[in-house]
Amino acid sequence: MPADPMAGDTPSNQGRWGGPSEPSSNQGRLGGAVSVFRELWHYRDLLRSLVSRDLAVRYRRSALGFVWSLLNPLLMMLVFTIVFQVVKPQSVRNYPLFVLAGLLPWNFLAGAISGATRSVTGNAHLIDKVYFPREILPLSVVIANLVNFLLSLAVFLPLALLLGARWNGWIFALPLVILIEVMIVTGISMMLAALNVFYRDTEQVLEVALTAWFFLTPVFYELELLPNQFLGIDVWRLVYTLNPMATLITDYRYVMLYETPIIRHTLIPFVIGIALLGAGWWAFRRVAPAFAEEV
Amino acid sequence: MATRQMPGDPSDAITVVSLGKRFDLRHERPTTITQELLGLLRPRRTEPFWAVQDVTMSVPRGGAMGVIGRNGSGKSTLLKMLAGTLAPTTGTLVVRGSLSTLLQLGAGFHPDFTGRNNVWLSAALLGIPEARMRAGFDDLVGFAELEQFIDIPIKYYSAGMLARLGFAVSISVDAEILLIDEVLGVGDLAFQRKCEARMREMMSGGRTIVIVSHDAHAVRSLCDTAVWLDRGHVRAAGPADEVVDAYEASSLGEGPGTVSRVHAADVDGDGLPDDPDDA
Numbered sequence: 001m002p003a004d005p006m007a008g009d010t011p012s013n014q015g016r017w018g019g020p021s022e023p024s025s026n027q028g029r030l031g032g033a034v035s036v037f038r039e040l041w042h043y044r045d046l047l048r049s050l051v052s053r054d055l056a057v058r059y060r061r062s063a064l065g066f067v068w069s070l071l072n073p074l075l076m077m078l079v080f081t082i083v084f085q086v087v088k089p090q091s092v093r094n095y096p097l098f099v100l101a102g103l104l105p106w107n108f109l110a111g112a113i114s115g116a117t118r119s120v121t122g123n124a125h126l127i128d129k130v131y132f133p134r135e136i137l138p139l140s141v142v143i144a145n146l147v148n149f150l151l152s153l154a155v156f157l158p159l160a161l162l163l164g165a166r167w168n169g170w171i172f173a174l175p176l177v178i179l180i181e182v183m184i185v186t187g188i189s190m191m192l193a194a195l196n197v198f199y200r201d202t203e204q205v206l207e208v209a210l211t212a213w214f215f216l217t218p219v220f221y222e223l224e225l226l227p228n229q230f231l232g233i234d235v236w237r238l239v240y241t242l243n244p245m246a247t248l249i250t251d252y253r254y255v256m257l258y259e260t261p262i263i264r265h266t267l268i269p270f271v272i273g274i275a276l277l278g279a280g281w282w283a284f285r286r287v288a289p290a291f292a293e294e295v
Numbered sequence: 296m297a298t299r300q301m302p303g304d305p306s307d308a309i310t311v312v313s314l315g316k317r318f319d320l321r322h323e324r325p326t327t328i329t330q331e332l333l334g335l336l337r338p339r340r341t342e343p344f345w346a347v348q349d350v351t352m353s354v355p356r357g358g359a360m361g362v363i364g365r366n367g368s369g370k371s372t373l374l375k376m377l378a379g380t381l382a383p384t385t386g387t388l389v390v391r392g393s394l395s396t397l398l399q400l401g402a403g404f405h406p407d408f409t410g411r412n413n414v415w416l417s418a419a420l421l422g423i424p425e426a427r428m429r430a431g432f433d434d435l436v437g438f439a440e441l442e443q444f445i446d447i448p449i450k451y452y453s454a455g456m457l458a459r460l461g462f463a464v465s466i467s468v469d470a471e472i473l474l475i476d477e478v479l480g481v482g483d484l485a486f487q488r489k490c491e492a493r494m495r496e497m498m499s500g501g502r503t504i505v506i507v508s509h510d511a512h513a514v515r516s517l518c519d520t521a522v523w524l525d526r527g528h529v530r531a532a533g534p535a536d537e538v539v540d541a542y543e544a545s546s547l548g549e550g551p552g553t554v555s556r557v558h559a560a561d562v563d564g565d566g567l568p569d570d571p572d573d574a
Contacts, residue, residue, distance in 0.1 A: 042422070049419035053405065053412075060407055130396050130420055131379035289382040292375065293318065 036285070039133050046132055050140035054115075055147065069148050070155050073103045080220045092222055094257070097160055101256050102219035102249045104156060108149035109185050109245065110210050115141040116189030117196050117203050124295035134288040135281070138193040142186050150178075160256060168259040177251045177262065180273045184244055187276025190284040197287070197294050217245045244269030302387055308472050308503035309354040309377065314386035316347040316372050346372040348527045350386070354520075356471075359504040361514030361535055363542050364524035370507045373524065374476050377505060392471035392503070395421055397462075406450035410441060410460055413449055417464045431467055438489070439463035459486060466493050472503045491517070515539045 040047070059065040080099045092098050116138035120127065123137055161167070196202040216239060223236060223246055239246050247265045254260035303310025319341035347369040354360045362370050375381040376388060378396045404413045414435065418428045436445050439459040449457060475494075494517060498504055508514055514521055514535055521538035523531040531538050 043419075045425050046419040046422070049416045053408070053416060056412075057405070057407070126420065128375070128380060129378075132420065132422070292380040 036133075036135075036281075040135065040139075043132055043136055047136050047140055047143070050136065051144045051147065054140060054144035058144075058148075066151065070152050073100055073107060073152070076103055084220060094164055097163055097165060097257055098253065099220050100156060101160070101253045102217075104149060104152050105181060105249060105252050106214065106217065106219050106245070108145050109181065110214070111148070112142045112145035112185045113189050113192065114203075114206060114210065115145065117192040117206055119189075120193045120197050120291060121200070121295055127291050127295055134291055135190065135284060138189045138284070139186070142182070142189050145185075146182060157256065165257040166259045167256075170255045170259065170261055173251075173255050173262050177248055177255065177266075180244075180266070180269050181248055183273030183277045184248075184269065187273070187278070187280035190280035191276075194284045194287050194291075197291055213243070213245070216243055218249055223250060240265050241268060244272045303353055303389055304355075305391070306356055307353040308356045308358070308391055309352075309505070310387075310389045310391075311350060311352050311377075312387045314347060314350045314373070314376065314388055315345060315384050316369075316376060316381060317384040318344045318346055320344050345527050347376070347383075347524075350522075350524070350527075350529055352522055352529065352532060354503055354505060356392075356503055357501050358520060359498055359506070359518045361518035361521040361539075362505065362507045362524060363509060363511060363514055363521060363539065364530075365509065365546065367526075368524040369527040370509075370524055371476060372527075374474055374505070374507045378474050390472065394472040394474065395468040395470035397465035397468065397473060397475040404449055404457070404461070407448055409447055410436075410445040410449050410452070414445075414460070414464055417461075418467065421464070421468050423467055423469070427469065428467065435463045435467055438466075438493075440486075455483070462490060466490075466497065470502070473497065473505070475504065475506045475508075511539045511543055 059068065064071065077096050077099045080103075081096050085095055119137040119141045120134065126132075127134065192202055192206065223239065247263060247269050251262040251266055254262055302312050320343075321341050350369075350373060352360075362373060364370050372381065374396075376383050377390065378394070379390075404417065408416070414432070415428065418425075436442055439456075439462070441456060441460060444452065444456065449460070452460070494504075498517070504517075506514060506518060518535040520533065521535040522529055523538050523542045531541050
């Protein structure tokens with residue numbers, strides 16, 4: 001018998017199949033969710049290793065390393081500031097901080113989603129050989145980007161205070177806003193990672209889609225700039241309702257810069273976040289058994 | 296279909312009942328753009344191919360079974376189903392106990408990382424607990440004979456060094472059932488001996504082992520039973536010696552020893568060029 005205490009509790013669906021259906025299909029929905037988390041817990045070392053590999057790869061052979069994840073948005077901020085202050089002056093006070101508070105959460109979303117989309121196809125050699133919960137691949141990318149985001153916030157927040165941002169109790173709502181974004185990002189990441197296995201078109205379309213999404217999100221402008229009457233449509237309200245990131249980015253600014261309560265619309269991204277996370281995870285699990293023959 | 300009642304003898308580590316795997320091969324013929332666009336509307340034409348069909352076998356706990364057969368006979372497909380990376384199309388598969396795969400030489404290794412980092416990553420991939428890895432790390436590096444090079448990126452390693460590191464990580468796995476796919480026979484002769492000795496040690500520790508190989512020697516010396524796969528079907532099963540003898544006799548025409556070289560185009564020894572389907 002193995003001396004290893006872990007050996008006994010290896011996840012039950014390892015190599016145990018009853019026909020073409022997935023192994024956990026005869027459990028209740030709730031039982032399925034519990035076993036998913038138990039399995040992920042069992043593989044936490046792998047998740048941690050992949051996250052640190054991801055972070056290490058990102059800064060390998062660059063002299064400035066982590067500094068880049070802050071320097072990059074700073075330079076982008078400079079570009080936007082020049083364009084929108086010099087070329088077309090805006091009324092926003094402290095525009096550089098305003099842009100940065102939008103860019104950091106946006107970069108987290110864009111980086112995580114585009115990385116995660118390639119995560120399964122990019123690790124074909126692992127999927128083919130060993131069994132492990134496939135969720136680990138997109139999840140590790142999301143977590144690595146989250147770590148990066150949190151580190152950049154840790155630098156941004158003191159900087160913002162120094163440059164005139166003001167906080168009140170609502171700063172404590174920041175984790176909630178981050179949590180909602182994480183749910184949205186994870187849900188979309190899982191969906192696209194799975195879709196990309198079957199249709200590599202996904203990663204091509206994604207680039208355009210992310211650019212379009214970026215412009216529909218008030219990262220470098222105030223949402224109020226959008227017309228509230230265009231062909232009879234209230235664009236302003238439409239974007240707030242349909243684009244959860246519009247609400248979230250506004251929330252980030254309110255709590256981090258303006259001592260303002262997060263806006264009432266926040267319930268919508270919260271619900272969208274839960275729905276996306278559930279749907280993304282469910283879809284991913286459903287098709288994951290076919291990954292090994294498709295990648 | 297799914298059976299709640301597990302088939303097979305509960306003292307077996309692995310039970311496989313009429314297992315089958317069908318791949319739908321897509322034919323990608325060169326087409327014109329118009330045809331390509333029209334094709335988007337129609338379902339892609341596929342041809343079913345049974346890589347493994349109607350395989351029934353069992354491995355007793357503590358047993359060592361070899362799976363032999365020519366290239367394309369379905370050995371690796373079978374192993375992947377046992378490992379849980381491929382879902383079977385038909386049949387039932389029951390694995391009783393924790394299971395691990397001996398990775399084919401350093402899958403998961405990243406060229407830019409040091410040997411040390413790669414060992415940790417591979418260990419996590421194989422599900423080796425960190426505490427065990429920490430305790431066994433120096434032994435592992437010693438086994439791979441890489442003490443001097445463990446902290447340099449593996450892109451500077453020679454092929455032999457990589458192979459040794461991959462094998463050393465693999466054998467640190469401590470699962471009840473081990474699946475081994477052609478990982479034997481790496482490195483020089485001395486290292487191979489060491490590997491075989493290590494395998495025997497693991498087997499005497501009560502582990503169940505399934506070895507997939509076309510190396511008849513390895514199967515004969517390490518396994519007590521064997522299954523010979525031929526085009527996805529079980530052609531023979533039983534004591535390892537007998538099955539390997541039959542397999543060698545078939546591949547070499549007249550039996551072991553009598554034919555030392557076979558013309559590449561006439562492997563089945565019938566004097567005629569081989570049917571391409573045989574390959």
